[in-house]
Structure formats: C-alpha cells, structure tokens
Amino acid sequence: MKVYQTNEIRNLTLLGNAGAGKTTLAETMLYEGGVINRMGEVDNKNTVSDYHRVEQEYGNSVHPTVLYTEYNGCKLNIIDTPGMDDFVGGVIPALSVAATGLMIFNTVNGVEVGTEIANRNAAKFHTPLIFVMNHLNHENTNWDMSIDSAKAAFGNKLAIVQYPVNPGIGFNKVVDVLKMKMYEWPANGGEPKIIDIPEEEKEKAEQMHNELVEMAAENDENLMELFFEKGELTEDEMRTGLKLGMLERSVFPVFCVCASCDMGTRRLMEFIINVAPHPGELAPKKTVNDKEVKADVNGPTSLFVFKTSVEQHVGEITYFKVMSGTVKEGMDLMNTTRNAKERISQIYAVAGKNRTKVTEMVAGDIGATVKLKETKHNHTLSDKDANYKFPSLQYPEPRYRTAIKAVNEADEEKMGEYLHRMAEEDPTYVIEYSKELKQVIVHGQGEYHLNTLRWYLTNEFKIDIEFLKPKIPYRETITKAAQADYRHKKQSGGAGQFGEVHMIIEPYEEGSPAPSMFKINGKELKVNVRGTDEHKLPWGGKLVFCNCIVGGSIDARFHPAILKGIMEKMEEGPLTGSYARDIRVFIYDGKMHPVDSNEISFxxxxxxxxxxxxxxxxxxxxxxxYDVEVLVPSDRMGDVMSDLQGRRALIMGMSSEKGFEKIVAKVPLKEMNKYSTSLSSLTQGRAMFTMKFADYEKVPGEIQDELLAAYEAEQDEE
Incomplete structure (x- = not known):
C-alpha cells in the first residue's frame, strides 16, 4: 500500500439505528475499493465488520470496527459503529477521530431513535453529516415519509443531491441533481450507466437542482454574488458551498444507496472524496496545555490512542490517529500520559481483523500497532521534544448497575481480571469493588450492555457468573445532640485495661461554629473546645473531633486511640452497618488509670x-x-411522568429541547433499578436519559423502618 498524504485521506464514521445497514454499506465500500474481492452478508456472518462472535450471534454491531478502502487515489478510513445506545462507548471514540459522519437511514422506517441519538452525539463533536438513504429496494420502502421525517427532525438542512426514480422492488435508478444525470444499475449492482435525465423527470430534477444551488450559495457570500449574477453555479462551485455548509452543520447532503445490491456506493465515495474535508482542513486539536496541533506532516510526530482491544493469537491491538508529523516503523515515542517510552515496531492499516503492514503513516491517518507495553485507550504518544498530551475522551455516566459474582468461588480472581480487560476495551463499563457493600458492582449503559458483558464472561472466558440485585450505599447520620459515657475495664492477672470516655455528639453542617453549651435531657452541659480536627471521610461528609478535656482527665496521648475507635464505628454505622457521616464529637471528660490505661482501652x-x-x-x-434528565417524545410525556412519580422522583423542571420534552428530576438510586429497561418499554425505545450522583438525603420514615427490619433479619441469619 502506498503512503497516503494528508490531503488524500478521508476519515469517516458510520452512524445510525441498528438495522439501518451500516455494516453492509461498509462491506460495499471495501468491495468497490478492491480491499475485498467478494461481498459478505450480515446474515451469513462473513462481513469484514461485525467479525466478533458476539456480533454474529446478536446480528448487530457491538464494537466499533476500524476499516479502510482505497478509491480514486484516496484512502477512506471508516469506523463502523454500533447502532444501539447501550454501546455508545464505541460511538464516542469514532466521532473523536472522524471528520465526517455518514448517517444511514432505513427508508422503511425513516428517522428512528438511533438516528436521533447518533445525531446528538455527532453534534457534541460538531461532526459534519452526509445522510445516506438505504434499503430503497425493500417492498415497504417509503422515500417521501423518510424525507419528511428527516426534515421534521433536522429542519431545513437537508440538501437532496439524489432522489430515487423507482423505489421498492426492482429499484435501480436515481436522479443526481448535482450532476444533473440519471444513474441506472444492472440487476446485480456495481457500475451504473450514467445517462441523460428522461423527459418525465426533467421538471422535478430542475426544481430540485435549483433548490440545491440555492442551499450551496447560502454558505458563502462570494457564491451568493455569483448566483445572483449568473442565476447558476458550476458543479465545483456547488461542491465548495456544500462543503462550507457541511462544516457548519447547516447542510446535510442526501444520497441514495442500496448497500446490499451495491448500488450508489461509488457515487457516494466520489462525493466524499470531492467534498468531505481532509484532516488538514480541520481546526487544530488542542492539547491539555491549550497548545494547538494541526494535522501537518512536517510537525512533530504525535498519536492519539482512541481504542484498544485484545485479539486471539495477536494480543492487544492499539488503534491510533496520527495527530501530526509522520509515524514510522521502529520509531521511539514517549507515552506522555504514563511518562514511559514506547517503540512502534509495526504499523498496520486495518480492515476488521485483517491487517495490512505499512512502513509509515502521515498526519491525519488512522492505523494500528501491537505489543505496546504501557499504552492504553485515551493515551498520547509524542516526540519527546514536543511532549504533546491530548485530552481524554469523556464518556456518559453509567445508567444501569448490577452486582456480579462468580458461581465458582475459585473463579473470582479470574473474573476480576476479565472485567478489568472489558472495561479497558469499553470505558463505559465501570467496575467497582465495594468494600462497603461487600459486592462487585458493574455499571453500564443499559441491560443489553451488561448482558453482553455476561455473554463474554460465559462464552469467551468460560466463567459461570450470576447477576445479583446491587445493594444501595446508604449512609447514617444524626439529627440532634446526645451524650454518652463508657468505661472499659478488664482485669485478668497482671496489667489490666482501663479507659473511660465522656462524649457529646451533634449533627455537623459545613461552616457551623462549635457550641459551648448543650442542653440534653433537661441537663445543661458546658464544654470548652481546646482543639479541633476535621477529617474528610473517603465516603463523603466529615467527622469533626473536638478536644474539650480540662485538668488532664485523659492524657493527650490517648486521643488518637479514642478517634480510632470512633472512626471504626463510623465505618460500620449502628443502624444498618452503613458508613456514618457529618458528625461533630466533643470529648469533654473521662478517667484513666496510672497502670492499666492504654491505647486499646481508650x-x-x-x-x-x-x-x-x-x-x-x-x-x-x-x-x-441522583440528578436525572429524561428526553422523551411529547406523546409519551404522561406515561414517563407517572412512572417517575412512582419512583419517588422530585420533579425539578420541564422544558422542550429539539423536538423532545426534557424532564429534570431528583430520584433516589434505590428507585432507578432497571430504569433504562422500563423507559425503553414505555416509549418504544424513543426516550433517553442521563443520571449523575447529586447528594445524600434522609429516607422517609417507612423506608427507614423497612431497612432496619431487613438489617436485623440479615444479622439474625448470620
């Protein structure tokens, strides 16, 4: 393979709902570029993308697959992404390195929930989009409905470059209103005949051509002047206008394909090469130190690692984008994230599990290497002198949690290793080893996401596991001041044990002054605070320890022992064994023995x-x-509101956002169990939500009674 220069590279990601045809379109693009000599099919489980066993079993994408094809002297790097929102961990890295998104539509269904979600993700990266209308040969295809639903969802940004002449069974013709030609394919697809537009289509084609010219002209003042002057734009001028509009996300060009029949793919790739931006035309990327790095082949070498995976017989594969300079075989670079040296021993252009060895890659290209020691996902490799470090990718907060346990106790350690590996490959898995709950908690994006984790552990790693209901990390605190004293005395021959402590405790609020007088059970107690230690607790909140000892009734050397005893009880609260927090303790009196007092006693x-x-x-x-935000179609608003109220939600606000209703609420974590599954069921998968920890609040009285009874029963069983 030749070394492609920056202006010969186009980086694409395939987006859209599951079943839209992303994997099939990728297959066609590789076939047309000569990377493969025969097209596979998803149903036959022999496509270049979706090559993992779990994807072949599920029948849809689970992982982002890095691919490439070569066409008209250019290299197109393609990342095929999963269509289900549970696997958003594969979409974010793809969008971070791709300059253009191909949004694939199933014209039987029009805009689907996956289309809307993919567009929201693309908007966060300001990714230009090309709309690709697929499945035009299906008996239930509906072009007009698909375009109407796209206009409703995306506004007047659709720039229709092509429309189908005969959608449905026997589809094989489109009119291209940019070129003002008709494309007609043989029954088995491939190379089309490019012919003049027939008389019966001319009026419609000219009208749509004029609309396209106007949309192209609107994106540049010079083009607008030319348009007013001549009433027309050349094909090159229209391309310029469309490119400017795409970069601003004010124009989404629309193309027609039938991916399974290899119709329309060549023309789509030609447009991508002519109009989609190459890496050198994009705004520079900023490092964590705000240094701008342009995709310049003459700059220092730097790579950003956007994905890692472990492949059978190969080991760990590291996928990177060349951010600047040129990377060559045998080159030594610094991992600036880990401050470790790495040698790039081999470089590959990747098409699924197939790898083509190359000697070098230049700025803007996407490739892979193997056998790196320290480098993982989100790391930067850089020339030592440049010392670039790019910001890590940010992933959404988890929305689903479950406890996990190996059926065979002997497999626990091995299960932990594989969970860690899965979380490195997909950062939206979060693994928590909770000492507090005495459970391993796995967090993910949804039930399907965690069931995929289970599939890997069971089928690939041969570990039988079970999912358990996760415990809730409750906290304990107090609501009023109280006093207690305790004498520890033990005598059993020789030196004994003796320690007596008198204390007052009260609720602590940040910034509140320590009182000097307490009235407890009708009795006044005066304290004189001589020293205060604030201890920020690892589980949240504080313990404030106040020394009020006068007259040396307890020696200062025993104060750390008293604090240690208190802290032990804070770690296992008296009510349910949960962590305690936000308490101020006053040690105001006590007794000690000149011989028997020691640290353990106090x-x-x-x-x-x-x-x-x-x-x-x-x-x-x-x-x-948790702070919960739900985006829901207006026709499902009532059902979702009722469900939230049944979960003890406190509704904080409602608003409209891009055709959806947004509900903002505070919801107890206990009530969010399996919410993603319930929300999907209530809205036919059309709603989405995010959740983020907010704070701790007191549980209602009846819930506290339930928890106390459950803890008591648990203690009795033990």
Missing amino acids: KLAGRHAFSDAFKKAGAKILEPI
Whole structure:
C-alpha cells in the first residue's frame, strides 16, 4: 500500500439505528475499493465488520470496527459503529477521530431513535453529516415519509443531491441533481450507466437542482454574488458551498444507496472524496496545555490512542490517529500520559481483523500497532521534544448497575481480571469493588450492555457468573445532640485495661461554629473546645473531633486511640452497618488509670461511647439521590411522568429541547433499578436519559423502618 498524504485521506464514521445497514454499506465500500474481492452478508456472518462472535450471534454491531478502502487515489478510513445506545462507548471514540459522519437511514422506517441519538452525539463533536438513504429496494420502502421525517427532525438542512426514480422492488435508478444525470444499475449492482435525465423527470430534477444551488450559495457570500449574477453555479462551485455548509452543520447532503445490491456506493465515495474535508482542513486539536496541533506532516510526530482491544493469537491491538508529523516503523515515542517510552515496531492499516503492514503513516491517518507495553485507550504518544498530551475522551455516566459474582468461588480472581480487560476495551463499563457493600458492582449503559458483558464472561472466558440485585450505599447520620459515657475495664492477672470516655455528639453542617453549651435531657452541659480536627471521610461528609478535656482527665496521648475507635464505628454505622457521616464529637471528660490505661482501652471506650450516643441522637438513614434528565417524545410525556412519580422522583423542571420534552428530576438510586429497561418499554425505545450522583438525603420514615427490619433479619441469619 502506498503512503497516503494528508490531503488524500478521508476519515469517516458510520452512524445510525441498528438495522439501518451500516455494516453492509461498509462491506460495499471495501468491495468497490478492491480491499475485498467478494461481498459478505450480515446474515451469513462473513462481513469484514461485525467479525466478533458476539456480533454474529446478536446480528448487530457491538464494537466499533476500524476499516479502510482505497478509491480514486484516496484512502477512506471508516469506523463502523454500533447502532444501539447501550454501546455508545464505541460511538464516542469514532466521532473523536472522524471528520465526517455518514448517517444511514432505513427508508422503511425513516428517522428512528438511533438516528436521533447518533445525531446528538455527532453534534457534541460538531461532526459534519452526509445522510445516506438505504434499503430503497425493500417492498415497504417509503422515500417521501423518510424525507419528511428527516426534515421534521433536522429542519431545513437537508440538501437532496439524489432522489430515487423507482423505489421498492426492482429499484435501480436515481436522479443526481448535482450532476444533473440519471444513474441506472444492472440487476446485480456495481457500475451504473450514467445517462441523460428522461423527459418525465426533467421538471422535478430542475426544481430540485435549483433548490440545491440555492442551499450551496447560502454558505458563502462570494457564491451568493455569483448566483445572483449568473442565476447558476458550476458543479465545483456547488461542491465548495456544500462543503462550507457541511462544516457548519447547516447542510446535510442526501444520497441514495442500496448497500446490499451495491448500488450508489461509488457515487457516494466520489462525493466524499470531492467534498468531505481532509484532516488538514480541520481546526487544530488542542492539547491539555491549550497548545494547538494541526494535522501537518512536517510537525512533530504525535498519536492519539482512541481504542484498544485484545485479539486471539495477536494480543492487544492499539488503534491510533496520527495527530501530526509522520509515524514510522521502529520509531521511539514517549507515552506522555504514563511518562514511559514506547517503540512502534509495526504499523498496520486495518480492515476488521485483517491487517495490512505499512512502513509509515502521515498526519491525519488512522492505523494500528501491537505489543505496546504501557499504552492504553485515551493515551498520547509524542516526540519527546514536543511532549504533546491530548485530552481524554469523556464518556456518559453509567445508567444501569448490577452486582456480579462468580458461581465458582475459585473463579473470582479470574473474573476480576476479565472485567478489568472489558472495561479497558469499553470505558463505559465501570467496575467497582465495594468494600462497603461487600459486592462487585458493574455499571453500564443499559441491560443489553451488561448482558453482553455476561455473554463474554460465559462464552469467551468460560466463567459461570450470576447477576445479583446491587445493594444501595446508604449512609447514617444524626439529627440532634446526645451524650454518652463508657468505661472499659478488664482485669485478668497482671496489667489490666482501663479507659473511660465522656462524649457529646451533634449533627455537623459545613461552616457551623462549635457550641459551648448543650442542653440534653433537661441537663445543661458546658464544654470548652481546646482543639479541633476535621477529617474528610473517603465516603463523603466529615467527622469533626473536638478536644474539650480540662485538668488532664485523659492524657493527650490517648486521643488518637479514642478517634480510632470512633472512626471504626463510623465505618460500620449502628443502624444498618452503613458508613456514618457529618458528625461533630466533643470529648469533654473521662478517667484513666496510672497502670492499666492504654491505647486499646481508650479505643474501645471511645467506640462504645460513640455507638451509645449515636442511637440516642435521632439517628437517620441517608440515601443517594441522583440528578436525572429524561428526553422523551411529547406523546409519551404522561406515561414517563407517572412512572417517575412512582419512583419517588422530585420533579425539578420541564422544558422542550429539539423536538423532545426534557424532564429534570431528583430520584433516589434505590428507585432507578432497571430504569433504562422500563423507559425503553414505555416509549418504544424513543426516550433517553442521563443520571449523575447529586447528594445524600434522609429516607422517609417507612423506608427507614423497612431497612432496619431487613438489617436485623440479615444479622439474625448470620
């Protein structure tokens, strides 16, 4: 393979709903470019993309697949992405390195939920889009409905470059209103005849041509002046206008294909090469230090790693984009994320599991290498002198959680290793080893997403696992001041143990001053705070430890032991064993023995005194509350609102956003169990939501009673 220069490279990602035909279109593009000599089919499980066993079993994409094809002297790097929102972890890295998105539509269904979600993701990266209308040979295809639904969803941004003459069974003709020609394919697709537009289509074609000219002219003042002057634009001038509109996302050119029949793909690739931006035409990327890096072959070499995966018989494969300069075989680069040296021993152009060895790649190209020691997803490799480091990709917060356990205890360690590997390949898996809950919690984007994790563990790694209901990380706190004292005394021959601690505890709020007087059970207690230590707790909140000892009733050397005893009880709250938080403790009196007092005695005295005081201080359980945003079609608003209210949601606001209703609410984590599945069921998959931890709040009384009873039963069982 030749070394393609920056202006000969186009980086594309295929987007759209599952079943729109992304994988089949990729197959056709590779076939037309001569990368493969025979087209595979998804149903036959022999496509270049979707080559993983899980994808062949599911019948749709699960992982982003890196591909390339060569056409008209250019290299087209293609990333085929999953169409289901559960696998958004494959869409984000693809959008981060691609300059253009091909949004594939199934013209039987028009705009689908996956189309809308893919567009939202593309908008975050400001990715130009080309709309590709597929399945035009299906008996139920509906071109007019598809265009109307696209206009409703995307506004007047559709620039129709082609329309089908005979959609449905026997489809084989389109009119191209940019070239003002008709394309007609033989029954088996491939190379079309390019002929004059027939008389019966001329009026419609001319009208649509004029509309396209106007849309192209609107994107540039010079083009607009030419248009007013001549009433027309040349094909090259129209391309210029369309490119400018695409870069601003104010124009979405529309093309017709029948991917399974290899109709329309050549013309689409020709347009991509002529109009889609090459990497050198894009705005420079910024490093974490705000340095601008342009895709310049003469700049220092830098690579951004957007994906890693482990392949059988190969090991770990590292996928990168050349951000600047030229990368060559045998080159040494610095991993600026890990501050470690790496040698690029081999470079590959990748088409699924097929790899073509190349000697070098220039700025803007996408490739892969193997056997890197320290480099992972989101890392930067750079010339040592340049020391570039690009920002990490940001992924959405998890929306679904479950506890996971190996059926065979001996497999627990191996399961942990494979979970870690899966999370490296797909960063939207978050693995949490919770000491607090005594569970391994797996977080993901939805039930389907986590069931895919289960599929891998069971089928690829041969580990039997079970999903369990995840526990909720409750917290405990107090609502009023309370006093307690405890004497620890033990005598059993020789030196004994003795320690006595008197303490007051009260709720702590950030910034609140420590009082000097308490009234507890009708009795006034005065304290004189001589020293304060604030301890920020790893699980949130604070413990404030106030030394109020006067007259040396407890020696200062025993204070750390008292604090340790309190902290042990904070780690296992008296109500349900959950972490306690936001408490201020005053140690105001006590006793010690000149011989028998020691650290263990005061640790135990402090622990018991704290536990007794806690139970008298209006103890309450706190539950985690999440900020939840739901985007829902207006016709499903009532159902979704009712469901949220049944989940103890506090509705914070409602608004409209791009054709959807947005609900903002605060919802307890306990009530969000399997919400993604329920929301999908309520809205036929048309709604989406995000959730993010907000704070802890007190649980209602009846819920607290349930939790206390459940904890008591659990303790009895143990």
